[in-house]
Amino acid sequence: MMRLALAGARAIVxxxxxxxxxxxxxxxxxxxxxxxxxTRLSPNFREAVTLRRDCPVxxxxxxxxxxxxxxxxxxxxxxxxxxxxxxxxxxIPFDVGFEGVGEVVAxxxxxSAKFTVGQAVAYMAPGSFAEYTVVPARMATPVTSVKPxxxxxLVSGTTAYISLxxxxxxxxxxxxxxxxxxxxxGQFAVQLAKKAKCHxxxxxxxxEKSAFLKSLGCDRPINYNAEQVGAILQxxxxxxxxxxxxxxxxxxFDVAVxxxxxxxxxxxxGFVSGYQTPTGLSPVNAGTLPxxxxxxxxxxxxxxxxxxLPKYGAAMDHLLKMYxxxxxxxxxxxxxxxxxxxxxxxxxxxxxxxxxxxxxNTGKIVVELPHSGNSKL
Ligand SMILES: NC(=O)c1ccc[n+]([C@@H]2O[C@H](COP(=O)([O-])OP(=O)(O)OC[C@H]3O[C@@H](n4cnc5c(N)ncnc54)[C@H](OP(=O)(O)O)[C@@H]3O)[C@@H](O)[C@H]2O)c1
Numbered sequence: 001m002m003r004l005a006l007a008g009a010r011a012i013v014x015x016x017x018x019x020x021x022x023x024x025x026x027x028x029x030x031x032x033x034x035x036x037x038x039t040r041l042s043p044n045f046r047e048a049v050t051l052r053r054d055c056p057v058x059x060x061x062x063x064x065x066x067x068x069x070x071x072x073x074x075x076x077x078x079x080x081x082x083x084x085x086x087x088x089x090x091x092i093p094f095d096v097g098f099e100g101v102g103e104v105v106a107x108x109x110x111x112s113a114k115f116t117v118g119q120a121v122a123y124m125a126p127g128s129f130a131e132y133t134v135v136p137a138r139m140a141t142p143v144t145s146v147k148p149x150x151x152x153x154l155v156s157g158t159t160a161y162i163s164l165x166x167x168x169x170x171x172x173x174x175x176x177x178x179x180x181x182x183x184x185x186g187q188f189a190v191q192l193a194k195k196a197k198c199h200x201x202x203x204x205x206x207x208e209k210s211a212f213l214k215s216l217g218c219d220r221p222i223n224y225n226a227e228q229v230g231a232i233l234q235x236x237x238x239x240x241x242x243x244x245x246x247x248x249x250x251x252x253f254d255v256a257v258x259x260x261x262x263x264x265x266x267x268x269x270g271f272v273s274g275y276q277t278p279t280g281l282s283p284v285n286a287g288t289l290p291x292x293x294x295x296x297x298x299x300x301x302x303x304x305x306x307x308x309l310p311k312y313g314a315a316m317d318h319l320l321k322m323y324x325x326x327x328x329x330x331x332x333x334x335x336x337x338x339x340x341x342x343x344x345x346x347x348x349x350x351x352x353x354x355x356x357x358x359x360x361n362t363g364k365i366v367v368e369l370p371h372s373g374n375s376k377l
Contacts (some may be wrong), residue, residue: 035130048183160188250282331363
């Protein structure tokens with residue numbers, strides 16, 4: 001017997017009697033919904049993922065929320081996930097999408113200790129590319145309203161915050177290089193390094209993105225399509241850079257390692273340039289790496305957000321406070337400038353992933369899921 005806090009009446013009900021239940025505005029929560037499902041393992045998102053229109057709306061368990069998604073975030077790793085690289089034993093079909101913002105429409109009894117029906121929440125949990133997602137309450141953060149800016153913090157902001165705090169060793173005057181600096185997570189690495197009074201260099205692919213980086217306080221944006229990153233670093237930073245927040249991999253990783261100062265460090269955040277390949281990797285000059293590191297007493301360390309979940313809650317609290325007090329820009333890219341227009345509806349997740357891999361985005365790519373009228377009884 002499943003007990004839920006019922007949306008409209010805010011009561012506990014036995015779902016075995018309920019044919020459908022009502023949300024907090026009195027609308028029926030339908031029994032069927034749309035969601036994206038990985039039906040074939042591939043880093044080609046369009047090949048891997050299918051939009052299914054008649055999936056049952058899941059019921060929350062005791063410690064869970066049922067969230068009606070309003071905004072979902074696109075991540076570079078959506079294609080690693082659809083390729084089965086997160087869990088090599090995973091069996092298709094499985095749900096996809098890492099994060100969402102929406103409102104609670106039903107919840108389990110334990111979850112009702114902290115959350116209520118109608119509450120706006122932001123969450124990191126698998127399966128967000130769906131109209132409704134069951135989210136463990138411990139992975140959800142109450143927010144003041146359903147806004148896309150909160151999405152920027154869930155994966156991207158916390159990755160920058162926790163990695164730089166735990167591994168960056170930032171202090172005044174340090175030179176910090178951020179690659180993919182104008183993207184979802186790069187924008188936060190730039191701002192957090194500036195808050196720590198560092199000198200920040202950021203790479204990106206266009207003059208428009210350079211201008212955005214300037215607006216965030218980045219001291220030296222480098223548009224790599226107009227200037228050579230390696231040459232600029234050699235000329236303008238002959239003593240090297242102290243910290244690299246590195247997301248691109250391949251040739252960019254090699255440039256970053258070469259540019260390290262004595263005792264410099266590279267934090268490996270990702271290697272997006274390789275994700276579309278069959279291996280998911282882009283080759284680097286690994287043969288010379290031991291010698292390069294030794295000669296500089298330098299280091300390279302990986303960072304994966306899932307390994308730092310005990311730090312997650314405090315990181316979100318901190319970032320939310322910074323945003324609320326106007327100290328943090330949370331740039332959202334809803335696709336206004338994409339050829340086919342704004343990213344609206346689950347079907348536009350495919351376009352949004354393409355848009356990222358065409359290197360078009362400035363800030364965090366977000367897809368809006370407008371609520372359809374046909375969910376009403
Ligand atoms: N370790 C973790 O826990 C963790 C968590 C979140 C994200 N990440 C990593 O952070 C990086 C950025 O992720 P994100 O989701 O925030 O994406 P994003 O930065 O919003 O978008 C990716 C950006 O990478 C740049 N890029 C450079 N070479 C590229 C290429 N060959 N193909 C596609 N993009 C390229 C593009 O910016 P330009 O056009 O300006 O070059 C593009 O806009 C990824 O490596 C991702 O895996 C890691």
